[in-house]
Amino acid sequence: MEMSEQQPELLLRAGAGGMSGERRGKLKIFFGYAVGVGKTSAMLWAAQQAKARGADVVAGYIGPSGPEADKRAGELERLPAGKAQQRGSAGGEFDIDAALKRKPDLILIDELAHTNAPGSRHMKRYQDVQELLKAGINVYTTVNVQDIESLNDTVASITGMPVRERIPDSVFDQADQVEMVDIEPKDLLERMEEGGADREKQGRSAAAEYFTVEKLTALREIALRRCADRVKLITEADSAPGSYYTDExxxxxxxxxxxxxxxxxxxxxxxxxxxxxxxxxxxxxxxxxxxxxxxxxxxxxxxxxxxxxxxxxxxxxxxxxxxxxxxxxxxxxxxxxxxxxxxAARKSMFxxxxxxxxxxxxxxxxxxxxxxxxxxxxxxxxxxxxxxxASAMPVRDIGKTIVVLLAATLVSYLFYELGFTEANIISVYIFGVLVVSVITTSRFCSLISSLVSVLVFNFFFTVPRYTFRFYDSAYVVTFLIMFMIALLTGSLAAKLKENARQSARAAFRTRILFETNQLLQKAEDEQAVINAAAGQIIRLLNRDIVIYLPEGDGLSKPSVYRTADSSREELDSEKEEAAALWVYRNNKHAGATTDTLSDTRCMYLAIRMNRKVYGVVGIAMEGIPLEAFENSVLLSILGECALAIENIRNAREKEEAAIIAKNEQLRANLLRTISHDLRTPLTSISGNASNLLSNYRKLDDGARERIFTDIYEDSMWLINLVENLLAVTRLEDGQVRLHQSVELMDEVVAEALRHTSRKSKSHTIRVSSAQELILAKIDARLVVQVLINLTDNAIKYTQEGSCIEIHTEQKDGWVVVSVSDNGPGIPDEQKMHVFDMFYSGANKLADSRRSLGLGLSLCRSIVNAHGGTITVSDNHPEGTVFTFTLPAGEVELHE
Structure with missing residues (x-):
């Protein structure tokens, strides 16, 4: 199953099970304390029973286990072996792609702790099994007690032979069922002598002294105790889920x-x-x-x-x-x-x-x-x-040390000529050692500089000068103290420098986390979150990265982020994309330096929150794995990134939900208002029509004219209502496009007055203009609707005989239109709501109908669409003034 030969599309299909939402398969382990107890035979016998019950059973991999097991295995369908060969053996590896494609109800996989051959998708066979379980396939497998990670040392101390192929304890503990295949040690030895156990496996597992009654008994006890611990663990977890962890x-x-x-x-x-x-x-x-x-x-x-x-x-x-x-x-x-x-014990008290x-x-x-x-x-x-x-001295450090010692010697020579004491000269050399410790990277530099300082001091500044001899025996103590002080100060300076370097690294990584949190909080969309996280990861690791985002059932085209000194290696090849998709669908890390798909250039990690994956990030490893602290900071950044994306999506969903709720509220208000307020005109129309049908010949001409007039006015009221309703919904949805042209406002006002209510005859309507010609760049059809609504509104809410005035003027590039009346006016507490949809206030119409509350809302929408404003104010001494503005126009000259 070489990755070089493995088709990427097969790998993509293999990961599809992780996103299918199917049930997870169940794992049953046949557990034994030694080779030859009969685990494989018990597994095959259980598989035959499952097949007899109608299950689709396939043998994925069955190791050599003796004639009886081979006979039972021959009765089952076998998957073809993979191309990757087991190290030094002729038998093929388990083919996980063939198993996922075949997808039986139950598959048998022997030797769960086996290490796969190089080039396989996973390094360990138990990882293959975990992928099968996630795809909904049930698995039967076998495990020996020495295969469990935490027991490896204990078993090795008994047998004297450590086992290299192991499984994590969690795999054993999380199995759905563990069946202990037990046999008395003496019976096992007899079976081995009779050839019942596989000789090849015996020779591979242990030497002859491995199989003794004492050792087998000890292994059996460990296996039984491990099974008992697992049962206790499951029982406690089921009975008290919240009390599994203690204070330990x-x-x-x-x-x-x-x-x-x-x-x-x-x-x-x-x-x-x-x-x-x-x-x-x-x-x-x-x-x-x-x-x-x-x-x-x-x-x-x-x-x-x-x-x-x-x-x-x-x-x-x-x-x-x-x-x-x-x-x-x-x-x-x-x-x-x-x-x-x-x-090792202490050699001395010192x-x-x-x-x-x-x-x-x-x-x-x-x-x-x-x-x-x-x-x-x-x-x-x-x-x-x-x-x-670590103490190897680079040439650069040697050069720095020589320069510092030369400078210290020159300064000391100057001090000597000026008559300074030897203590001052010794201080100069100790200072030089401190400088060497700070500016060099090798530990040997401070040691060598301490020793050379003593020798140079002896050579140049003790009698006899320019020799390494000295007359005063006290200089021995001086040289020793000087050397110890120089060495101690140099070592302390080196440690202080290293501690400062470590503190700076820790502070840098902490600052990365803090800045990441701030950047992600400022991000307004998912792409901004990804860009911010990518920049912080590059700052932290100084490696190229590639990020994939979900798109449909798969991943979108990758976004590659590179460092300044990037090697420009290809990070988005077909094989890399296949590995990223596997991570996305299985919610597990994979790629370089991991046990899964390890021959890729990048290590891939999921950007996830709990079980939901929001993307995949690939880190170019270049053969250098991440440090433990770098890995923990990286996981923190990815967790923050996933949280930010989830918050953005939640906010978007809240906005959409709020819009839906608002639309539902508007719909409910509309239906409630229409059902209530349309009843009167419809009842009036139907009643008048019924009266005409029943009493047409009995009615005189005046009565018939009044009935016809009522029917007409009620019908026009309904028509205006529907027109307003359609217009306001179109404007609110942004479906209406303005067709603006330069129009003469006097003509627009005259057109509006031709369409006002017939009841306007009982009111006085005046039109005035501050200038002779006022032009506006407007959609005339919509502005006419505004004037009609404002005029009809004034007619409806004022008493007969009242005066309504329409005034236009031009100010600062805007046309100002006001519609005023001398009616009862609008209370101050209602002025802020009169332009709201479905708001009609407490005022009653002359015919006791309630307004639907759409006219003024439509006026505001039309005026706002033109870029103007509309307001309401009191008219003095009484009444109301509606004022709105429109963009002024200029005469267009055509040659």
């Missing part, structure tokens, strides 16, 4: 020691036993910066092991490791600390106390569990080697 908080110290994995496993078992929280702490010192490639790799493996065992990995900074551990424990509420102890002793002194009230760490005896030699590597 276990802290384990992580290092690059070869035996640190044993300490981490012991701490994990303790955390599980106490049902407490589990934290792994690494204290980064100056030595860690100069850590060799092998030690750095081992440190990253130990951190990954701690994560697999459920620990939260934290990083501290400082030279005093015990103090940093004690302070972290105190601030984090740690109840128990687990550390390793070297088998020897430096061990880390364990100093930690006990720094945290006297803390429970400290010391795990014997015999393999750390070589740690002293390893630290010396690292110190020598």
């Amino acid at each position: 908080h276990i802290l384990v110290c992580v290092s690059s020691s070869p035996s640190n994995a044993k300490i981490i496993r012991a701490a994990a078992r303790m955390a599980k036993a106490f049902r407490g929280r589990f934290t792994a702490l690494f204290v980064q010192t100056a030595d860690a910066a100069a850590m060799s490639g092998e030690d750095g790799k081992r440190l990253r493996e130990n951190m990954r092991l701690a994560e697999q065992l459920g620990a939260a990995v934290e990083t501290g900074y400082g030279e005093d490791v015990p103090y940093q551990i004690a302070e972290f424990a105190r601030l984090s509420g740690v109840s128990k600390i687990v550390v390793g102890r070297s088998s 020897s430096k106390p061990s880390l364990t002793d100093r930690l006990i002194a720094a945290a006297p009230n803390m429970d400290i569990y010391v795990i014997p760490d015999a393999a750390s005896g070589s740690g002293g030699r390893e630290r010396k080697r690292q110190w020598l590597q």
Whole structure:
């Protein structure tokens, strides 16, 4: 299953199950304490039973397990083996793409802890199984007790043979069912002698002395106890979901020691036993910066092991490791600390106390569990080697040291000629050593400068001068004290510089987080959030990144963000996009430096909030993995990014919901108002029409004319209502386009008066203008509607015989139109609402009808569409004035 040969479209289909919303498959583990107990045979027998019940069963991978198991496996459908070959074996690897394409109800996969061949999608087989489970496929598999991560050291201490292929405890604990395949140790030995167990597997697993009754009995006891612990864990979690964690908080110290994995496993078992929280702490010192490639790799493996065992990995900074551990424990509420102890004892009373002793002194009230760490005896030699590597002197540092010593010698020579005392000259050299410690990177520089300062002082400034001999025996003490003071001050200066550098790095990363939070809060849309997060990630890591956003069922085209000194490597190839899509659909990280799709250029992480993925970010790794603290800050930035995107989407959904609610409210108000206020004119029309039909010949001409007039006026009222309703909804929705032209306002007013209510005959309407010709750039049809509505409004709400005046004038580039009356006026508390839709106030019409409240709202919409304003005010001595403005026009001359 080589990635080079694996088609990207197959990989994309393989991840589709993560987004399908189907149920998750169930995992059943057949668990044994040793090879040959019959796990594979029990799994095959259970599969045959499931097949007999009608399940679609497929054998994904079955290892060689003896004649009986091979016979049962032959009765099942087998998936073809993948192309990637197992290391040194002729058997093929399990083909996960074929399994996802076939998608049976149940698939059998032997040896869950197996490590896949290079080029496979996942590094470990249990990761293949997790993908199958997510796709809704049930899985049967087999596990040995030595395959469980936290028990690896315990089993190795019994058998004397460590096992390299392991699974995290969480995989075992979260299985839906674990079936213990048990057999008496004596029966197992007899089966082996008779050939019932696979000889090939025996030879691969252990030497002959592995299979003894005593060792098998111990392994059996461990396996039974582990199954019992799992049952207890599940029972407590089901019965009291909120009380799984206790107040216990276990802290384990992580290092690059070869035996640190044993300490981490012991701490994990303790955390599980106490049902407490589990934290792994690494204290980064100056030595860690100069850590060799092998030690750095081992440190990253130990951190990954701690994560697999459920620990939260934290990083501290400082030279005093015990103090940093004690302070972290105190601030984090740690109840128990687990550390390793070297088998080397103090050689003398003047020897430096061990880390364990100093930690006990720094945290006297803390429970400290010391795990014997015999393999750390070589740690002293390893630290010396690292110190020598860190102390290597670059040519540039050598040059700086020589220049500083020359300058110190010249100043000292000047002091000597001026008659200064030797104490002043010694101070000059000590100052020079401090300067060397500050401006150089190598530790050897301060040591060499201290030694050279003593020699130069002896050569130039002690009698006899210009020789390395001296007459006064007291100079021995002087030279020794000078050397010690120079060495001590230089070392302190170097440590202070390193602490300042570490503090600056920590402050920089903290500032990155703070600035990220501020930038994301200012972002107004999702793209702004992504751009801000991308900039902060580049500042933090100084690496090229690529970001994918969701689009339909997949991802959009990637956005690549590069550093100033980018190598311009291709980050958006088809294989990279396939890996990003797999991360999006499975909500897990993958890519370079991970166990999944590790042959890509980038490491891909999901921008997620809980189970929802908002995008995928790829970090160009260039073969250099992230530091633990960088990784934690990166995850924090991605979490903030996901939260910001979710907030923006929630705000948008709230706005849309508010618009929908407003429209529903308007609809409800409209229906309620129409059902109430249209009843009167409709009743009047139907009643008058019925009266005409029944009594037409009995009515005289005057009565018939009055009935016809009432019918006409009620019909015109309904027509005007519908016209206003349609116009206002179009304007509110932005569907009406203005067709503006330069019009003479006198003609617009005259046109409006021709369409006013017939009841205007009982009122006096006057038209006046401040200028002879007033032009406006307007949509005449709509402005006529405004004047009609304002005039009809004045007619409806004023008594018969009242005077209505329409006045126009031009001021400062605007045409000002006012419609005034001398009616009862509008109360002040109602003036701010008269332009609201469906507002009719408390005033009654002359015919006791209530207005629908659309006319003035339509007037405001039309005037605003022209860029003008409309207001209402009192007319003196009585009445109301409606005033609105329109843009003035100019005469257009055509040649």
